Structures are given as C-alpha cells and as structure tokens.
Amino acid sequence: MSTADLLAEIFQRLFSAYGPQGWWPGETPFEVCIGAILTQNTAWANVEKAIKNLKSAGVFDPDSLLGLGQSELAALIRPAGYFNQKARKIRDFLVWFRENGGFEAMRKAETDDLRESLLSVRGIGPETADSILLYALGRPIFVVDAYTARVLARHEIISSDADYDSIQSLFHDNLPRDLQMFNEFHALFVRLGKERCRKREPLCENCPIETLPGYPPVP
DNA sequence: CCCCAGGCGTCCA
DNA sequence: TGGACGCATGGG
Numbered sequence: 001m002s003t004a005d006l007l008a009e010i011f012q013r014l015f016s017a018y019g020p021q022g023w024w025p026g027e028t029p030f031e032v033c034i035g036a037i038l039t040q041n042t043a044w045a046n047v048e049k050a051i052k053n054l055k056s057a058g059v060f061d062p063d064s065l066l067g068l069g070q071s072e073l074a075a076l077i078r079p080a081g082y083f084n085q086k087a088r089k090i091r092d093f094l095v096w097f098r099e100n101g102g103f104e105a106m107r108k109a110e111t112d113d114l115r116e117s118l119l120s121v122r123g124i125g126p127e128t129a130d131s132i133l134l135y136a137l138g139r140p141i142f143v144v145d146a147y148t149a150r151v152l153a154r155h156e157i158i159s160s161d162a163d164y165d166s167i168q169s170l171f172h173d174n175l176p177r178d179l180q181m182f183n184e185f186h187a188l189f190v191r192l193g194k195e196r197c198r199k200r201e202p203l204c205e206n207c208p209i210e211t212l213p214g215y216p217p218v219p
Numbered sequence: 220c221c222c223c224a225g226g227c228g229t230c231c232a
Numbered sequence: 233t234g235g236a237c238g239c240a241t242g243g244g
Contacts, residue, residue: 035225036225037226039224039225039226040224040225040226040227041223041224041225041226041227041239042224042225042226042240042241042242043223043224043225043241043242043243044224044225045224045242045243046224046240046241046242046243047225049241049242078240078241079241079242080240080241081224081239081240081241081242082226082227082238082239082240082241083239083240083241084239084240085227085228085238085239085240086239089227122227122228123226123227123228124227125226125227125228126226126227127225127226127227128226128227131225143225145225145226146224146225146226147225148225161234161235163234186225187225189225190225193224193225194224194225
C-alpha cells in the first residue's frame with residue numbers, strides 16, 4: 001500500500017467513525033488566532049474560559065487587547081495556563097498584526113511568505129502558524145500536532161523523533177491540497193487523541209485505526 | 220496524590 | 233541541531 005493510499009485510508013476511517021468536526025471552534029478569524037496561541041500545550045476547556053473572560057471584559061479585539069497592560073492581560077487569560085508567557089505572545093502577535101496590515105493584508109499574501117512572517121513572531125511556532133493559516137485564512141495546509149505524531153509513530157509510519165516539517169511533508173506530498181480535507185483531518189486526529197490516545201496508553205481496542213494494512217498492530 | 224493538555228523559547232553540549 | 237527544562241491552570 002502506498003503512503004498516499006495509507007493516509008487516505010486513515011482519513012476515511014476517522015471520518016467514517018467521527019464525522020465532520022466543524023473546526024475551528026471559534027467564531028471569527030481573530031478568535032482563531034488568539035485561541036491558537038492560548039491552546040499551546042493546554043486543554044481547550046481552559047482556553048474557552050480565558051476567551052470568555054476577555055469577551056466579558058469587553059476587550060476581545062486587537063486595539064483593546066493592546067491597550068491592556070501585560071499583567072492585566074495575563075490576569076484575564078489566567079485559566080489558560082502559562083499566562084505570563086501567553087500574555088507576551090498575544091501582545092507580540094498583535095503588534096505584528098497591526099504593523100502588517102491585519103487580515104486584509106494577510107489575505108493577499110502568498111501562503112509561504114505569510115507562514116514565514118508568522119514564524120518570525122516570538123511565540124508563534126509551526127503549529128500555531130499553520131493553525132492560523134488553515135483555520136483563520138483558509139489556506140490548504142496540514143497542521144501537525146502532538147496527537148498526529150504520536151499516532152503515526154505508534155503505527156511505525158514515522159519515527160518517534162520525526163520533526164514537524166518532515167511530518168507535514170508526508171501529508172503535503174501524498175495528499176491532494178484540499179482545504180476541507182486538511183481542515184477535517186487535523187481535527188479528526190485531535191478528536192481521536194482526546195478520546196483514545198493518552199500519552200502513556202496505546203491506542204485502545206476498537207479504535208478506528210487500530211490496525212492498518214501493511215503496518216504492525218498497535219501494542 | 221498522580222498525569223496530562225490542540226507548544227514554544229532558551230540553554231547547553 | 234537536538235535534547236532537557238521552564239512555563240501554569242484545571243480536569244480526570
């Protein structure tokens with residue numbers, strides 16, 4: 001079975017098992033950007049509390065957030081954890097956002113250029129940048145996350161120390177550049193991981209991809 | 220009490 | 233260039 005067929009098979013099984021995930025769980029492109037930073041190594045339920053705090057305080061827009069001091073911002077996003085670090089990251093992103101013409105300019109930019117520019121912001125790494133590109137701007141980019149790497153490594157499709165770009169290339173080089181498919185695929189990996197794939201446990205039995213053609217069963 | 224979450228930057232070999 | 237470590241709250 002080719003890599004292309006294997007990845008397509010994984011997608012089909014996850015989609016059949018779980019259906020469309022309706023991502024991103026936020027209402028606006030701006031909310032996607034802030035949520036993408038807040039959710040770094042953090043449970044989404046805690047991110048929701050932080051976003052709710054910002055909305056309740058009436059400051060959930062770029063200018064208002066920039067008007068807050070870093071410590072005030074940190075206090076509001078406290079439930080999301082790492083609040084001092086994330087307050088600075090949000091500020092740095094918003095400064096970049098303002099100085100680079102906001103969404104209007106972002107929508108005009110080439111995907112590769114925009115990705116590089118996003119990565120230049122302190123606190124935005126590859127997963128955060130790609131989440132913004134895919135879910136805020138609709139670019140057909142595959143987002144790699146810890147669940148994806150863990151699941152693929154357990155199936156011995158990649159090595160356990162594969163880096164972000166190599167994993168992303170596996171998807172980019174072997175699947176059609178389909179926006180809706182990439183949107184669902186990442187969300188489905190997260191769904192699978194949340195439900196069944198804790199760090200210290202193998203994939204559970206009756207998992208949609210417990211066995212895959214040509215690959216060893218997960219222990 | 221324990222482990223872990225939709226990462227990232229820094230430091231050090 | 234890559235592996236350890238700090239960052240932090242809240243849920244299971």
